[in-house]
Amino acid sequence: MVGVTGRTTRSDDGTFAASLEPLVHTERYEREIVHESSSAAIGTTAYPEYPIRVVEDEDRWVCLEGRIYDRPDAVLERELLEVAADVLAADGDEAFLTEWLLETDGEFLLVAVDKDSGRLGLLNDPLARLPTYYFHDGESFLFSRELRYLINEAPIEGFDPMGVAQCLLFGYSLGDRTLVEGANRLRPGTKLTVNPDRGAVTETALHRFDFGEPAYADRSRSRNASELVDRFERACRKRSGQGSHDVVSLSGGLDSRSVLAGYNAEGIPTTAATMASDEFVPPSDVEIARELANELEVDWQRYEIGPPNGSDLDRIVKTKNGQIGLLTSFILEFFRQLREEYDAGLTYVTGDGGDKVLPDLTPARPLADEAALVDYVIDENSFLSLEQVARITGLSAEAIRRSVRDRLRMYPESDPASKYVHFLVYERGVNFLFEGEDRNRFFFWSTTPFYSIDFFRYAMNCPPDQKARYNLYRAFLSELEPAAAALPHPDYGVPVASTRHEAVAFVDDLLSRYPRVFDAVRPIVKSINGLETGSQLRPDTVDCIRTQVEQCEAVDDVLSTDELHAFLDAHADHDRTSVYRLFALTSFIDDVHSSQSVLESRRDTVFG
Structure with missing residues (x-):
């Protein structure tokens, strides 16, 4: 992926530049070391047109990946240095940083280094529009816009079983969890600082949106x-x-x-x-x-x-x-x-x-309590059933369900409907x-x-x-x-502007409260409105997954191969999204652990 990568340095680190090579995905990508000191090394891997800028003064060095849309360049460069000062300071003004984030229209990751102390700081926008990952074990600290860098360079033990289960269930892991053990996702609106003297990492959530009380409910x-x-x-x-x-x-x-x-x-x-x-x-x-x-x-x-x-x-x-x-x-x-x-x-x-x-993102039906919310989240958002995921990953259904419940409990909202929006x-x-x-x-x-x-x-x-x-x-x-x-x-x-739209939307809303009826009606609606396409699951897709399961021993370390074969044998009973959700995971495991992955050997095979 394009973007910024960095790490704290140690005397036995080897060549940082070489570690960036796997992130140079095409001949148009350029690898560049933009900062290197006794405390940190930071580089970029990107094509020339990608928005990355570096500014510095005698005290601080700052790299901004992404775009901020509502500041002229001269003002922006001055602001970046001011913001970096509070990101890096041990007693930085967090109220100022929060206000700045909420008044700044942009999609960005800011990386800063204090030239005197060697402190390293990260700051992302309030929605984390540029996914970023980091690893810290008390000695090493690494961050990157690409998860693969952490897998290649950090002392990571392997895949995170619960992260895999959540990803198989929903298509994504929850919170700061990723697919691999020890690699964390930088949450939205977060300041993260690294003290090179003590190796301490401090992560501060500057802002989290609360969707519980709409401020403009009294307006027409x-x-x-x-x-x-x-x-x-x-x-x-x-x-x-x-x-x-x-x-x-x-x-x-x-x-x-x-x-x-x-x-x-x-x-x-x-x-x-x-x-x-x-x-x-x-x-x-x-x-x-x-x-x-x-x-x-x-x-x-x-x-x-x-x-x-x-x-x-x-x-x-x-x-x-x-x-x-x-x-x-x-x-x-x-x-x-x-x-x-x-x-x-x-x-x-x-x-x-x-x-x-x-x-309206609130649930289609009232949710009485936390248990009902957890059930609703799983029922409405899962690719595979909870039971299927439990069988394939070897984790208990109750443990997976509990991980969802624990994540929901961390939200700031108090009522189930608002938590679902969150x-x-x-x-x-x-x-x-x-x-x-x-x-x-x-x-x-x-x-x-x-x-x-x-x-x-x-x-x-x-x-x-x-x-x-x-x-x-x-x-x-x-x-x-x-x-x-x-x-x-x-x-x-x-x-959209017609009264008929109001009527159809009312019926659609009503049907959404009765999932079984809605599922029965949906194919008819799609056919009437010309939303059907000719896309179908091709036999080569299932064969490719099966080959990954059979050839890559690491798949068996993460997922149950017996259950995978049973799932593939019954692929006609599953929709394409479920099969392809599984395909993404087996392909990733195969790519990480094989000298030549199955997909690399089938570059010309047509999928669908």
Whole structure:
């Protein structure tokens, strides 16, 4: 993965530069040592257009990975040095840092070194938009934007059984847990400092969002929609012009059409890019995207993509290390086409986050207590059943369930409904969806206005009753761009701004309270609205997993091979997402432990 990597140094460390070589994934990547002293070594592995800047004065050295959108360069460089001073100081002003984070619109990781004392400090944005990992055992401290660096360089014992179980269950591990023992995920809005004299690491959570009491519940839906439109347009404007081109990823969904509408409202020159594929993209999605681009008179490009091959899957495994699934590997061909048509300096703008900030995330039914919340989290978010995961990992179902309960207990909210919102944002969003966005940055910078801190804070303080049944979203989109609201909602097949949309959304909300009925109706709805694709699980996929299980002995150390074979024998009874969730884990284990992984030997095999 692109980004910053570093470690505290010792006399027996060997060559830091050599340790970065496995992170140089393509010939366009450049390895650079940006700081080296008796206490720390820090380097970057990135293509030339990737946003990394270094500033320093006589006291401090600072590296910023990512982008901060609301500061001119001269002001930003001065602020970075001021912020670094409080990050590094033993008695730094945490109130100042918290306020700065909540008033700074950006996606970033800040790394700082005190030139006199050798203290090392990290600070990330309030949502941890750039996934970062670290390891500390009392002697060594290592951090990296790529988990593989810790696996290669830290004295890690092996895989974390509970992290693996959670990842198999949900598609991601919870909290700061990762797939490997001893490697931690840097949580959002966190200051981390390393004292080289004592080897002590101090981690301070500067801010955690509490979704329990919406601050704008007393405001009307129309006012909240207007406030959101103002903030959204401002977020689009600030993100524009940062790179060589602004390219909006446009599908038929509400989120991406909102982004195109926001850029259009601000008069920002942009191109709308849409994937087309008989196997992976519903034709209705492409048609809605074309209609919207024509309506707004925006340049629109359609890119045909096919199924991914083994080389695509292997690239995902090597760069994201089991943190995201392999099912959407076909998107790499889309990214390659975009980079070839433009360049790696483009800004790729997505609608990511729209599904988190504007819809009602509270549970579809009342949850009486903690036990009901745990059950609901597992029932609504699992790829495989809890019992299947227990059999495959060898952990008890109760132990896995208890790990979920313990994580939920750490949230600041008091009521189950608000805790569930926290789960969707901080676990599914931060630990899973942000990893998917980070995959995009392998090719070019990727951002979304939905996670602009000002927009996010306001949207998450709008009450659930206004968000229910897309009511707030409808009001927001109708004010932002009526033409976008006049086009059909792809899931419902009716215009977003129509009264029919209200009626269909009401029925959808009602059905969601009765999962068995909803599951029975869903295929009919997808067929009616043209959301079916020709994509099916290919035999080569199952054969590849089976070969990984048989050839890589390490798989048996982490997962039960007997249960894996039983699962694969019955693959027709499981949906593709479940099979591919398992595939991501077996591929990662195989890649870490084999001199040549199965995917490396099947680079031309077509998957789907």
